[in-house]
Amino acid sequence: MKTSDIMPILRIIKNSVILQMKSNAVSIYFIATLFLQPVVFTVISVGTYLYGNKPDLGLFAITGTGLISIWNNNLFTSGEIIRGERRTGTLSLVMATPTPLLLILLGKSFANAVASVLAMGITFLTGLLAFRLPIGISDPFAFTIGLVLVIFSITCLGLLFGSLFILTRNAGEFVSVANFPVYILSGLSVPLTLLPLWTRPFSQVLTPTWGNIILNAAASGSGGSMLPNYLIILGLSFFYLLIARILYKKVEYLALSAGTLEQW
Amino acid sequence: MRNNLRLFWSGTRASWSTYLVELTPTVFFGFRIPRIILQSLFFVYLAKAAGGEPLARFALIGNAIQIAVFMAMLSMEEVIESEKWNDTFQYLIAAPSSWFPSMLGKSISYFCDAILASAVSFAALIPLLHIDISFINLMRSVPVILLIVLSASALGWSIGAFSLPIRYGFMICNWFAYAMIIFCGVNIPTSALPPAVQFIGNLLPVTHGLQAVRALIDGASYTSVLPLVGAECLVALVYSAIAWLTFGYRMKVTRQLGTFELV
Numbered sequence: 001m002k003t004s005d006i007m008p009i010l011r012i013i014k015n016s017v018i019l020q021m022k023s024n025a026v027s028i029y030f031i032a033t034l035f036l037q038p039v040v041f042t043v044i045s046v047g048t049y050l051y052g053n054k055p056d057l058g059l060f061a062i063t064g065t066g067l068i069s070i071w072n073n074n075l076f077t078s079g080e081i082i083r084g085e086r087r088t089g090t091l092s093l094v095m096a097t098p099t100p101l102l103l104i105l106l107g108k109s110f111a112n113a114v115a116s117v118l119a120m121g122i123t124f125l126t127g128l129l130a131f132r133l134p135i136g137i138s139d140p141f142a143f144t145i146g147l148v149l150v151i152f153s154i155t156c157l158g159l160l161f162g163s164l165f166i167l168t169r170n171a172g173e174f175v176s177v178a179n180f181p182v183y184i185l186s187g188l189s190v191p192l193t194l195l196p197l198w199t200r201p202f203s204q205v206l207t208p209t210w211g212n213i214i215l216n217a218a219a220s221g222s223g224g225s226m227l228p229n230y231l232i233i234l235g236l237s238f239f240y241l242l243i244a245r246i247l248y249k250k251v252e253y254l255a256l257s258a259g260t261l262e263q264w
Numbered sequence: 265m266r267n268n269l270r271l272f273w274s275g276t277r278a279s280w281s282t283y284l285v286e287l288t289p290t291v292f293f294g295f296r297i298p299r300i301i302l303q304s305l306f307f308v309y310l311a312k313a314a315g316g317e318p319l320a321r322f323a324l325i326g327n328a329i330q331i332a333v334f335m336a337m338l339s340m341e342e343v344i345e346s347e348k349w350n351d352t353f354q355y356l357i358a359a360p361s362s363w364f365p366s367m368l369g370k371s372i373s374y375f376c377d378a379i380l381a382s383a384v385s386f387a388a389l390i391p392l393l394h395i396d397i398s399f400i401n402l403m404r405s406v407p408v409i410l411l412i413v414l415s416a417s418a419l420g421w422s423i424g425a426f427s428l429p430i431r432y433g434f435m436i437c438n439w440f441a442y443a444m445i446i447f448c449g450v451n452i453p454t455s456a457l458p459p460a461v462q463f464i465g466n467l468l469p470v471t472h473g474l475q476a477v478r479a480l481i482d483g484a485s486y487t488s489v490l491p492l493v494g495a496e497c498l499v500a501l502v503y504s505a506i507a508w509l510t511f512g513y514r515m516k517v518t519r520q521l522g523t524f525e526l527v
Binding site: 028029032036037040043044045047048049051052053054057170173174176177180181183184189190191194195 | 290291294295296298299302303305306307309310311312313314315316319323432435439442443445446451452453456
């Protein structure tokens with residue numbers, strides 16, 4: 001690929017990011033979800049662990065809740081972006097432009113994921129203020145790298161789901177269902193050891209599982225090399241992107257051959 | 265009386281029709297039922313990780329009822345708010361009949377939906393997690409569960425009536441319902457909460473009723489939980505009164521000013 005090919009792609013992504021950020025800045029729903037969800041979930045999860053006399057799991061609950069917020073924001077907004085385009089009557093126009101829809105959504109989802117980093121900070125702050133937990137990140141460098149990779153990877157996973165949202169008007173319902181299995185299967189705030197063994201393969205293909213492992217290891221300073229886990233997250237991200245690309249092509253083909261998006 | 269019953273019946277029919285349009289079999293079995301089970305499952309797993317089987321049992325009872333509370337609150341808020349979005353609020357104002365029987369009828373299918381959610385949650389999670397809950401005792405607690413859902417519905421109506429002039433009623437109700445997991449002792453007992461949180465919890469629906477349900481499931485007699493049931497009834501009545509007065513006030517203001525929207 002030549003540099004002249006990359007620049008337009010970056011410009012599309014940049015413009016999508018800016019547009020989505022502007023839209024988020026005036027969305028009370030987005031802002032409230034961003035600020036309230038981490039607080040409520042942190043209080044529930046850390047409060048439950050403290051009541052069960054397991055304060056050592058407080059940090060685990062906090063990082064899990066942070067990832068819950070990032071995932072929730074990303075999935076919710078992936079669904080909401082498509083629904084918004086559909087509601088405003090611009091989905092067909094966006095699909096008909098020469099710019100690939102995948103790139104537009106990549107930029108929009110990335111903007112949401114970046115904003116949701118704030119949620120991670122809010123969970124730590126809630127743990128500190130509400131429960132006075134001794135919260136410190138032992139390896140901030142590894143934590144930061146892990147967080148960046150997780151955000152990128154969750155964006156890619158959100159894109160994969162986003163492609164399916166084009167062919168359904170039930171994106172909102174799908175989002176409300178898809179949240180909790182990911183929380184459970186990825187061990188976000190609940191240990192994976194509670195789950196039956198047959199669920200492990202599902203856990204392993206979900207990027208929040210690995211993100212949870214990395215962020216917990218970096219926060220608690222449990223040591224060990226992070227590199228294998230970083231590589232797994234990167235590998236999964238490219239796998240999601242590949243599937244998303246195939247799905248978008250398929251969806252685009254279906255829409256163009258039908259000549260309308262109204263039938264879905 | 266007969267006219268009011270007719271209004272109630274027509275509201276019920278409208279509610280049932282809307283329910284069937286919104287909840288196609290795909291949405292119901294593909295999204296609604298899994299969501300009900302998975303949301304409860306997550307919080308029960310959390311409790312199990314924190315406090316083992318006893319806390320998991322505590323959380324299962326709490327969450328199986330909370331899911332009904334959650335759905336009842338959101339739906340009742342929507343029943344009120346939909347009058348605004350469907351442009352039918354002005355007809356309610358202009359109609360010579362009372363708005364109450366019609367609105368009550370419009371809420372019926374959602375009330376039944378919430379009860380169904382609780383039943384599905386109990387039916388799925390008890391065998392799935394092998395939690396020891398006596399079926400007979402669970403059946404004995406059904407009237408109190410109905411009361412809890414009713415009092416949560418009253419809170420949903422109140423929020424709907426309060427938030428009618430703004431556009432964020434559903435969001436407010438959503439977060440209110442989540443916060444009730446903390447305040448009402450759904451995952452952990454209210455006695456473990458700070459006094460200020462306990463105080464707020466006592467003013468909310470669910471708190472007292474849930475304690476009564478837990479006691480009934482553990483084999484307590486109805487007489488012993490009567491004070492808790494009485495407190496839940498009182499809370500339900502207060503929120504119903506708030507909803508009634510606020511909605512009536514909104515109608516009055518709209519009639520006077522010709523608008524109710526603030527934003």
